[in-house]
Amino acid sequence: MSAYGEYEPVIGLEVHAQLLTRTKAFCGCATSFGDPPNTHTCPVCLGLPGALPVLNAEAVALAVRASLALGCSLQTRSVFARKNYFYPDLPKGYQISQYDLPLALSGVLDVEVEGTPRRVGIHRVHMEEDAGKNLHGVGDESVVDLNRAGTPLIEIVSEPDLRAGAEAAEYLRRLREVLMFTGVNDGNLEQGSFRCDANVSIRKVGETRLGTRVELKNINSFKFVADAIDVEIRRQINLVERGERVRQQTRGYSAEKRESYLLRDKESESDYRYFPEPDLPPLVLAEAYVESIRSALPELPVAKRARWALELGLTAYATGVLGGHPAIARFFDEARALYPDAVKLANFVQSEVLRDVTTTGLSASFPVTPAQVAEILRLVDAGTISGKQAKELYAAVAGTDHAPADVVRERGMAVLGDASAIESIARGVMEANPKQVAAYRAGKTALLGFFVGQIMKQTKGSADPATVNAVLVRLLGEGSGA
Structure with missing residues (x-):
């Protein structure tokens, strides 16, 4: 029996991750967020007649990097296609995406939920462009901002290997970390640069045939992903128990009401009338090009945490905290190069420094430098100051470029050992x-x-x-x- 009685959920996730390029996928317009509406547009991303797309080479490099980090098999030849549908935020009337010949196939992502490891398959990674953004309630109107239209994305489609909302949330956390540590995506759920759709169905425990799936659209937090999936599973079970059938739909999620709601009946793939994009040639990747990107991949977060635990003796909690954001991990590694006791360093960074750290996307603001932290701890080891005074010294140098040893002398903070x-x-x-x-x-x-x-x-x-x-x-x- 599962957590849902005689029913077993089957969950697959589709993640849309914006690629960290300065310009859009097929034109030279800027991808910056938060600027006045419709100021980053041109004939290409507005879909004006006669405008021709040109593929952004940096977007390709980032998409390849993400695919390799996820253990995918790169396809030497992939093809862009037109995905046809009509919506106000899609000015061309179609989206340039990839369909039957995507960029990459067959990856994996290892996750752990409540101490139980799970391996989740990555079905495919493909490139596409983002749509614009509809804004409702602007006075009595609905308006559209096309600044986002044409922003390069990768869509990462998992296999239907997940069996609970908590597993889905953990998968998203680990996937987001991989994309952030590789510099592919900034992981910003609030701004929509990392978005998730969940495909949810149920079946009787022991069955192998998949049930009718419902798509939950654009859920913008890990907690809400877990909650929304759990709510939708129970809705589908209640339908089946009443003798009704689950319809293939696209639904939203209301966190306040803790219920999913109908957006529209789900389109089938044939509704999109895919065909190859006639204005873009096939994307062909040379083996040397792929290997150059593979060789430049940074250490991935799971490997980094394992190395810290094995080589430095850090606890699982410490590796999780210090390895949860690339800028924080980089700060710790730089301080570690200057101070040998990794455990003492990790404890000080966690207890003192991280309270004052703010992160925005891939960047972070630190009140002190790695060199200042290393010097504070060396002063403790030398007996110049006490452990209690180390906290006071940290507060004194935070936000300044002062050398800790100078502050100790100026304030007469040296340990009284006479x-x-x-x-x-x-x-x-x-x-x-x-x-x-x-x-x-x-x-x-x-x-x-x-x-x-x-x-x-x-x-x-x-x-x-x-x-x-x-x-x-x-x-x-x-x-x-x-």
Whole structure:
């Protein structure tokens, strides 16, 4: 039995990922996001008569890089096709895509859900152009912004290997990481540069025949993907239990109502009337070209986390946090090159630095440099400052280009390790707290922490803890047997 009783969900995902090029797929218009509507358009992306597309070479390189990172088999010859449908945000009346001869086939992506590893097949990766964007409720009108029309995409189609909403969400997280670490896509769900459609069907446990699938369209968060799929599975089960049939549809998802809703009856492939794009020749990839991209692939996130765990001794949690964004992983690697204790470094970056880090797409804003972090930790190792003072020093250098050692000197933060100076302070603390001294000597040795705290307060945390403890044990022990 599955989590859904006698029914088993069958889920496949279609991910549309915008490629990080400066210009569009078939023209020289900019792909920048957030600019005034309809300012990045030309006769090609507006679909004006006589305008001819020219394929963006950088888009091809990024699409090949993504396909190789996903373990796909590159097709030496792929063909662009016209996908015909009519919608206001598609000015040509067709979308340039790939159909029966796509760029790549047969990849894999390994995921892990609640400790259980799963291998999800990648059915295909193909190139296409994005549509524009319909905007509703602008006054009493619906309008269209064609800035996005023609932006280069890859569509990554999984095999129907997923069996739960949680698995689908984890697949998307891992896929997004691969695309971000390879510099193919910025992973921005809110801006729509990484979008997901889910194909969901159900069947009785043990059956092999696929049920009627429903497409859930444009879900923009991992949580909503999991929720929407779960809601749709239960809707389909309820239909079947009532003796009704599941219709092939495209549906949206309302997070507020926790329900899917009908957008339209789902088109079949024949409705799109695919035929080869007559204005673009077949895309032919030379073996040397493919190998040059393969050899330049960066270390992928799964391999990086495994290496950190094996070679550096980092915990699974630490590798997950530090390896979840390419800029954060790069920061850690740069700091690691300057400071040898990877575990101590990882703990400090997680506890102090990451609180103040903001990420936007592939970039991140850090309050300190890797060199500043490495120097702070070296000062702790040398006994110049304490672990507590390291946090204060971090706060002092954050947002500046100051060298931590200079700040220590300017602020007099160096650890007080002189035993005679600490003894003088300790005697003053004991004189000010005679009742606690008597209680300690009577056997309440837990009061040692009280005296340590008083000395640390007076020295503003600069006293060496080991020296403080040794001096206090000696002084408080004097006369305890009298």
